[in-house]
Amino acid sequence: MQRVGFVVYPGYSMMALAAVPAFEVANLAADETTYDIHFISEHGGPVSTSAGMNVETEAFGDTPYDTLVIGGGTVVRPSSPGLIALVQRAASQARRVAAICTGAFVLGEAGLLDGRRATTHWMHARELRNRFPKCSADVDRIFINDGPIWTSAGMSAGIDLALALIEADLGHEVTKEIAKKLVLYHRRAGGQSQFSTLLDLDAKSDRIQAALTYAKQNLDRPLSVEELAEAAHLSPRQFSRVFHAETGQSPAKAVENLRVEAARVLMERSRHPIDAVADQTGFADRNRMRRAFLRAFGQPPQVIRRNARGALDATNA
Structure with a gap:
């Protein structure tokens, strides 16, 4: 069983949580609990999202996660030292670290984007490039996988990212079934443009x-x-x-x-x-x-x- 941690912090967007059902349905499709899902925050307890809804969370701990997912907020704000420390620790402990939308900025602050390709929402492209010049920012992509680091574009692209993570674990056919149960077309390819x-x-x-x-x-x-x-x-x-x-x-x-x-x-x-x-x-x-x-x-x-x-x-x- 793989532990998946969704990092929640004040101002976190509810839309980033849209990636969660993909892992939930994956457990149903596999007829077993493949993914052990946890919502975690620096201090634990209820955390208010950008829409004002509270998400109940566990406090950061020392237990490692197989996959750590950092979602984005509607506004890019500096990350707390505790959040940066968690992400830096995950870089050596987790099999993979993923960021949805502006969550890429958290990875950048933790130094995880240095020398890697990454994407984010096109509205924040220039800021990502300016703040993290060691990162090769390709913001005309739905999601990018560079080794253990995964990043996606806007919030809805987090679903495509989640399906890609699951496909890497369970294969194409299982992921296709998950998308069907979520009433989605099969996930968009990572190389697809953000623009229409x-x-x-x-x-x-x-x-x-x-x-x-x-x-x-x-x-x-x-x-x-x-x-x-x-x-x-x-x-x-x-x-x-x-x-x-x-x-x-x-x-x-x-x-x-x-x-x-x-x-x-x-x-x-x-x-x-x-x-x-x-x-x-x-x-x-x-x-x-x-x-x-x-x-x-x-x-x-x-x-x-x-x-x-x-x-x-x-x-x-």
Whole structure:
């Protein structure tokens, strides 16, 4: 049986606790108590989360944990000396130490990120880089595994991180069953981007949303303004005006961003040749796709694929 400690501290976000049910359901899926779950804090007793809910905790002790998980808060605050000492002790005692969202800052304060790759919520990316320059911060990732240190992006990505930890222990099939019982798609890959073009566009009307959905489902087509306008049940002139007003982008630019996002997923998750990826995502040729990648990411498709494979190899090591 593996002891799992969830570290709770004042201002801790309740959303970070969303990772807990994955371990709970893992016990049900395995028909035995594989994970012995503990909620721990520096002094024990009730600890108030950022939403005001109290979590009953045990005080830090000397008993080692197999896995220690530090969640994040909505605001990054300096860690207490006791918390830093616990994390530093876990670095030599625990099999792995994980941090969800801004919990990465706790690992950084404890020196656990020095010389390692890590991620956190994109809103705190610059601060993480500035405060811990010895850490290679890659904040365009859902989660990162670098040896015994695991970090995830925003709070919901903690569920993906928990499933990845469980998959490393119990295998793919068990984790797939856990995700099914949690009514989730199987966990997102760690290399997946934190960003979503559709979320960034944030269309307000059903008509523009319908056009965007149509575009995403038909990226292999030319997707002219006239075709998108028809999907939105607007004239081309009305469509272009309303689209720009709602999204701040032209239809052509939005379609390019959707193509780039889809092409990146294919580059990271498949072994399709670059020409095939360009064709499937509607780019006229690989050179056009390359220029779009450079505009969006500052890197060509080949580098994106190489980095994704390197991250996967590090996770499986």
